[in-house]
Amino acid sequence: MNPVSRSGGRASHALRPVRITRQFTMHAEGAVLIEFGNTRVLCTASVEEKVPPHQRGSGKGWVTAEYGMLPRATHKRSDREAAKGKQSGRTQEIQRLIGRSLRAVFDLEALGERSIVLDCDVLQADGGTRTAAITGAWVAAQDAVASLVARGLLARSPIRDAVAAVSVGVVDGVPLLDLDYPEDAACDTDMNVVMTGAGHFVEVQGTAEGAAFSRAEMNALLDLAQQGIAELVLLQRESLLKK
Amino acid sequence: MNPVSRSGGRASHALRPVRITRQFTMHAEGAVLIEFGNTRVLCTASVEEKVPPHQRGSGKGWVTAEYGMLPRATHKRSDREAAKGKQSGRTQEIQRLIGRSLRAVFDLEALGERSIVLDCDVLQADGGTRTAAITGAWVAAQDAVASLVARGLLARSPIRDAVAAVSVGVVDGVPLLDLDYPEDAACDTDMNVVMTGAGHFVEVQGTAEGAAFSRAEMNALLDLAQQGIAELVLLQRESLLKK
Amino acid sequence: MNPVSRSGGRASHALRPVRITRQFTMHAEGAVLIEFGNTRVLCTASVEEKVPPHQRGSGKGWVTAEYGMLPRATHKRSDREAAKGKQSGRTQEIQRLIGRSLRAVFDLEALGERSIVLDCDVLQADGGTRTAAITGAWVAAQDAVASLVARGLLARSPIRDAVAAVSVGVVDGVPLLDLDYPEDAACDTDMNVVMTGAGHFVEVQGTAEGAAFSRAEMNALLDLAQQGIAELVLLQRESLLKK
């Protein structure tokens, strides 16, 4: 494996600069702007005192997510999904992933019969929007839960652990952590990994974009992801200490 | 007319603090975050080298707008239009208004057979989102046009004048400039006014929310709007001097 | 201002011939064919003993409107909205305007928890369809309310005043009342004005189609509209005397 030249001289195992800004907007119970380099996603967590039909009367709550991209978050303007009248397959796939990832660390019984809706809207895209969304949504969910505890609606937090996500991929034969858009477009293999604070896997989604990948490559990618997510969890926890 | 108590001790004829941040995102030819107090709208201007069918072969360009609101831009979460599969009547009404307002100051012939698409997305709402959108979209359009001139694609700007907008309304019998959300919810009459830099009207949309309004009230509201828009045009021009 | 030549030698401040035919169809509680010259709109008022969710349990009623145009109401056939699967932005804008205009003169509490639905369908279009629709819908609403009173379901009418509407515009520098389609297509400024019988404004929607318009022009247009609407209200009241 040769050294590759990454933007900003970044090492192959280095995350882009990550910034987490809480209370980015004023109305939501949790409102986090998360930046992975030039990727910027606004993640809001909204508490709703109702649950979808499949949970009604169960005593359990629900956690769900929606994902969107502003039309000019991307290099070339993309059509507005509201104007087209439907969400793309990609959008639905991503929002289902975010929802499952967050539910993996929630004790829905402890949440009680209410919902937390995570809206992840990409203001600026440069690769890794879904992983930034998961990582930011967890921080927003923490703030939303804290507001429920502060208002006496919950005795304790129903969040059992942290959850964060990162992309990894093989570019020109070299495994890289946290791909930006040019790397993502050039990679042979692209994997999104979601893990808990305890270091267990919640989701692993690997796709061979060009050539199929070997078990050895897979292992190298999982190693990178594990280390990157551990760093992200530290950054999440650090952001929650402020204020 | 009695003095009313406005948030922050604002005078009845005073705008909220206005902030215009250019280049708020990196991909669009123009990308302006405009703030009218707590209302924050991201206005991007995208250049597309094509026109809609009704303009094809005419030698003339087109200027159009789309409007959206993030689900948690508001106090209570609103449904995502992309998920519902259609834009509300309100959304369509607003984006048609923004498009007409901007076209009013564009020389479409001078623009040539290309389009400028203005995407106005509300990140945080506190009243006056459509007027902030028009005011910010004009600045974004200026930046997009400047990029066309800089790249030699246009010899001169096809923008003939400034355009800006403000809301006015009667609350408890007192005409007020630039309503915030609580004022908007409480007002009897609500009017959105769009004017050019030269001080002429582009759009006047007045609605009696409660009691119908008199010609005298209408005149008082138009006076307020004229003065407010003159201030906004100064702020627009000032923002363009930077960088 | 020079004299302009209008179809039929009409004066600049003259309405087109207005005809109001009640009970044009047999099933609706109110069914009015209104004609502004060649523009013909069928306005039916239907009583429904239910209200939309936002009014349920409030003890208050609701008044709403829907607008449509037959495909060949126009010079060139337009696509059927039911076949396209959605209502255009223009349609939604108009039906929202009709609904607001009628609600402005209704005491919703006095109506009780029931709805009046106004369906305004354009059989033939020659400019001013939305203003004819508002003017006709009010007459249809009167008939529907009268049927409720006659059946003992209401003790008194919840309609507090008349409401009527007219378009005005500047064509070749001359302010004109009640534009027909060729005038509407040629005008620089187009304004729809909705007023009560008492002479107050309910809606003012002015749009610069070409050049922006001055405060003086606006005043001239409002003068024309005020006079025209006063005439329309007389015609509405006259039509209700029959039978």
Added chain:
Amino acid sequence: MNPVSRSGGRASHALRPVRITRQFTMHAEGAVLIEFGNTRVLCTASVEEKVPPHQRGSGKGWVTAEYGMLPRATHKRSDREAAKGKQSGRTQEIQRLIGRSLRAVFDLEALGERSIVLDCDVLQADGGTRTAAITGAWVAAQDAVASLVARGLLARSPIRDAVAAVSVGVVDGVPLLDLDYPEDAACDTDMNVVMTGAGHFVEVQGTAEGAAFSRAEMNALLDLAQQGIAELVLLQRESLLKK
């Protein structure tokens, strides 16, 4: 079979009063209001100088139909299909039937590569709207074709024969011609028959609403329909003699 009492003392083999008003609206090439008793359908025929994709380049024309019902054409208000965002199965079935019926008497080659679109909109419904629509649409098509001949675009009419339609049904064991709404709601068997001026069948659609029907009943119904359609064709031809 016993005598039944029909509205207005009508005989079992009698049509309701039929009225055909040509040029009911001003823009369409053909515009016919047809009345079968209280059923009133506006049928317009529009000429379009284009054909759908499946006919392009074939040298042949096309004839198609769309059907709609105003929301308050019926006793109880029905939802507007444009607002619901789709046409019902019933609407599609009817407009397909009208289209097939008219195409059956058209020489599409002689029409040339252009379309005739028949819009049939029910203003007032009292049973038999689809049969009235077919009968009226043929008259509107005649007027549209005459305008093409008059303008020199066609040397001769591509319409080879008349086409008309009527409903028949068995009510309380008695075969009846041209059912009105109460009869239609009460009948055991309901049949719509479309025939040419030459007396041949174009469509026969019989449905047992209650009990299945015998071959003898079917024969009685076809006899009634044949006679009724012969009368309708005379009325069509008579209406074309005027003006």
Added chain:
Amino acid sequence: MNPVSRSGGRASHALRPVRITRQFTMHAEGAVLIEFGNTRVLCTASVEEKVPPHQRGSGKGWVTAEYGMLPRATHKRSDREAAKGKQSGRTQEIQRLIGRSLRAVFDLEALGERSIVLDCDVLQADGGTRTAAITGAWVAAQDAVASLVARGLLARSPIRDAVAAVSVGVVDGVPLLDLDYPEDAACDTDMNVVMTGAGHFVEVQGTAEGAAFSRAEMNALLDLAQQGIAELVLLQRESLLKK
């Protein structure tokens, strides 16, 4: 009339080989694969312990049908309706026909307040898919009803008679029974006939594809259909004897 050469040397009054396979899939209460020659339709009958709104509280049940065609059931791939986002007019027409046909032999009161949903999905199409669907759906409905009786939910079957269907048509002047796809494409007149086991008509839908047809042709076609349906009813009953 001359002899025509049919595929496989079939006589003009002969059905194609019919095969009825019960329990073709494992989950549905009734699951029948029916084959009319190369046409293969999977008909499942599902019991649902609820009824649509218009039957709620009536004590009566409901029987309804849905129809679909796999994209490559046909010679040329057709678009998937789920991907296009709507069912074609043809699909809706067919499923309404199947539903009416089955309801014609059901005692909805005896069924009780529950529904039977008949899903008819065409795996392979070679003409006559709707008639095969009706014929097969009846067998599936029998199995579903038998399961209700076996589970003690019904004391006796609410099915009063058999119902089956066949297509007939005139090809080159010769009336033929049970058209395959090439015959269907070539025929002048096409008729679908639905009859009960007792030999009465439930639906007759005849369409002139080319020339209009005479009363004599109609009689010949009905004769053929009557005989063919009598055979189909025997085959239905025979299939129910197994297992």
Added chain:
Amino acid sequence: MNPVSRSGGRASHALRPVRITRQFTMHAEGAVLIEFGNTRVLCTASVEEKVPPHQRGSGKGWVTAEYGMLPRATHKRSDREAAKGKQSGRTQEIQRLIGRSLRAVFDLEALGERSIVLDCDVLQADGGTRTAAITGAWVAAQDAVASLVARGLLARSPIRDAVAAVSVGVVDGVPLLDLDYPEDAACDTDMNVVMTGAGHFVEVQGTAEGAAFSRAEMNALLDLAQQGIAELVLLQRESLLKK
């Protein structure tokens, strides 16, 4: 790890009985019924001599997939997507997965500017429908390519390798191969793995349904999947030897 009791006494590392039936229907270029135990999916491959817009003029072909489930393929009837007017997020996710998996082994340049559309329709579901679909679609694609070669439209096959898929999961702590529906519903971790004949990964999609999973569990699951897919590839190749 304890022994678990699987349906039919199956070992934890054993596939369900797999059956591959080619030419299951007659019209498609490839038409394969694949069965993984009680799961039955009909996979057709259709050749279309056109490509989607993004490939036009590139000289390259395209391979895409659509997925559907008959309403009563499942234990409880599910709504028909064509009737609901949209495909669920799950459906879109699966059809995107099938498409990517097949493209991974296709040389699109060698295919030439044409498309292969894989329709995977589930006739009966018992877990693993997407993995059966991928495995069967590859066989159908082989048949479709063979027909292109046989007709002289391709000199050689553009398929570079086999591709097959299987699900694996952890149930009660035990890693299992090829989950049936009850196992899938009970599992803590569920993983779908797609591999080439050469034993490389194309897709790995692992999801923690309950508890997050460890790296060791992941390795055990990948081992199982590798072995299972190797068996499936043998079965694919064997099925192609027939006829």
